[in-house]
Amino acid sequence: MDGDVDLHELYRVAAPRLTAQMFGLTGDYAEAQDAVHEAFARVLARPARLRGVDNPEAWLRTVAMNVARSRHRRRALFDRLVRTGRLPRDEVAPPLSPDHVALVAELQTLPRVVREAVVLHYIADQPVAEVASALGCSVEAVKTRLLRGRRALAVALTDREATRA
Amino acid sequence: MREPDFAGLVESGRQAFRPDWDDVVAKAARKRRFLAAFGAAAVALVVAAGGGLATGSFGGADQPRPEPTGSPYALEHFAQNPVPGRSPIPQISVTSYAVAGDLDHLYVPVRDCRSQCVDLIAATADRGRTWTSAVMPGGKINASRFVVAAAGETVVAVVRGRPDARGDRTADYSTSTNAGRMWRPAPVAEVAELPADWVSIEVVRDRLIGLDPRTGDLASVALPILEARVLATPAEPSERWLFGYTGTEPTGKRGKLRYVGKSLAVSRDGGRTWSVRKLPKDDVFSDVTVANSKRVYALYQSSSAYAQRVFRSDDGGRTWDDGTEVPVEVGQNTIYGTADGGAYLSARERLFHTSDGRTVREVRDAPPPYARIVPVYGGGYLAVSLWSQFGMSVSDDGRSWTRLETPVLRL
Missing domain, CATH: 1.10.10.10 (Winged helix-like DNA-binding domain superfamily/Winged helix DNA-binding domain)
Known part of the structure; x- marks a missing residue:
């Protein structure tokens, strides 16, 4: 996995699958896609991370899951604010x-x-x-x-x- | 009962996906700018020092564990059961002794408490130059989880249960045949004898557990002695040496028994038959070690705090000499034999070596005092110290030692 071209191809093939999986995990399609994008961005910023990884898609899934978990924790406070009515929150769902x-x-x-x-x-x-x-x-x-x-x-x-x- | 339509959900989710590669590229560009601004080295230092910013951003916690590139953590701290909040602890701690599969394959139990604690196994296949990690089997963190044996890339981990009324513990084993990357539960089959090339691991409930180094299978044989423990020995692999007791006798307290008849048990046929050999005496016993098939040392306390008594046997423990008092002050009271017939004794902050059990000399270019020195499957020795700091040394011959660099784990 070296350079943008391979990663782009991997994105084309794997990102829809990964996003569907993260959607099941988060219940928020935009959040799911963002977590997957974050995982790809980390590799794109430092491509060496995928060097020697046998299954890049599994690696990206793990990163995306961890991103989703972290964001879920950080969002807890934000969600409490939403529930108090001080901030509106958009629900994003695919058709x-x-x-x-x-x-x-x-x-x-x-x-x-x-x-x-x-x-x-x-x-x-x-x-x-x-x-x-x-x-x-x-x-x-x-x-x-x-x-x-x-x-x-x-x-x-x-x-x-x-x-x- | 309505069954969930997972396949349909996956297909819908995929079809709803709208590719946005530009968003990925923009995110990556922001990360590169951030990295360039602070410098990768500075980031690594901050993370090594426990900086939460770096951990969260480039994180360890966000990365899958098998990934060898990540933030570096030096394995230099020992903490038996680190739990956040109870005491100041390093984020990454060694929790017990390292085990060697051979002189190149080493395994270290580690607890990662950067966020939620998880027990890991750190592994090297190049004598400690590079390390990888994987999650240990058996679920959440457990103070009774250990790496108990290894042979090449085959590793055995155990989670021990609470002691029962007799003091016996259950032991749930897992084995890996690929250096800890994948684990499977390993039930112990009861057999009449262990194959010659199986490795003796430990004794549980008066049965010796053996490991098949190729498959990771476990089996056990019955023992003729009580409360036994395996004596790691550089003798022939097919020889199995144990220390234990031949019986019990009542103590002054009603219903209480004590174990008596300290003995060696030796088998050369996989545990089918055993030869039981009494130690010189029961009282003031400290330790016993097997240097080779003939030479055995037994260590006893003496009347002085500045001397210990070493008994030597040159016929595998059948007969013993009268013992020699050696000027080694009381320390850990352990003795470790080497195949050349010598042995190491650790004292208070000093390590001694004897080649005959009668004279000792202090050694300085060897493992630190209180290191545990064990023969390694396939030849050689591993010394592991948990005293104040975690450290490892290896030796081909038990005489000249190489101190390994502090392991650095990338998480």
Whole structure:
């Protein structure tokens, strides 16, 4: 990975996928795309960072996830201000079907560790062992989180459907 | 029950993406300007000193751990169980002894507490010149997590449970065959004997655990002695040496037992049969070490604080001499044998060497006192010091030592 051309190509291929994954994680499409752009910008500023990395997309995903986490923490204060009504906040969402909007909304209700496991496994299509490695926990812990997450989502989506009906 | 449509969500999310490469380029340009303004070296220094600005911006916390390029952190601090908020701690600490897979492959347990604490393993494949890190297995930080053995790129980590009524702990092992990058749980199979080339790791619940250096599989064999521990020895790999007790006897307190009959147990057939050999005596015992298949030393306290008593056996512990008082003041009370028949004794801030157990000389160009000196799989020795600072030395022959540079981990 050396220079803008390769990175540009990687951006073209991987950025849509990564953004979809970060969207599942953050529930905010603009935030998701910004985190992915931030990850690419860090590599573009210092291309040596990708030297020797076997899987650049996985590396970028990890950076983007960490960026999203950091921003989430920093935004906590900002969000409190928003809730007091002192600042307006724009909700940005892509044109999605109601079902997908509901799914993203319910993902945000899951605990962070569960949500990350669900996003990495079901949306980023990572094997359980790789999810465990990325999250720094055991395979058993990932399986437990996936089970909890999937069960919670299924219940919540069923409830939503019943309410709509 | 309605199942979530993840595939549809991914496809919708991808289709909604509007490429904006210019935004990436603009962000990267801002970062380059910032880097140029402050200088990469200054940034590295600030980060090494614990500067939150640099950590957050170029961060460690934002980078995936396997990435070898990042901010440098020197592994020079030892803290057994660092937890933020309890005491002033460095952000990156060594938490226990390093382990060698061979003289080139070294592994160091590390705790990274720059933000949320995480246990890492630092690894080198070039005798300490460059280091990488990966997350240790077993979930959140744990004071009972250790790297217990290695053979080449095969590494074993353990998380120990709380002691039960007998004082025994459970042990959940994980092994890696690629120098700690990927781990898998490693259950311990009970077998009648360990293959000759398997490495003896430790004793748990009166069974010796062995490691297959190729696959990372673990197995255990029964032992003839109690409360045993493995004696790391530079003797033949197929020889397994243990120290333990042959029995128990009541103490003055009701229901309390004490272990008696300090002994060596030696097996040359993978633990199928054992030869049990009594140490010279039970009382005032300090330590025992195996230099080679014949020469064994047992260290005992003496009546003086400025001398210790060394017993020597030249037939593998079957018979012992009468012991010699050597002028080594009380220190860590440990003795480490080397294949040439000699041994190191650590004293208060001094390290001594004996070639025969009868005379000692102080050595200065060797590992520091209180270093733990262990033979390495494949030959050679590793000395690890956690005394005041973390440090490592390696030796091919147990006589001449090379002090390794302070490991620098990029995170």
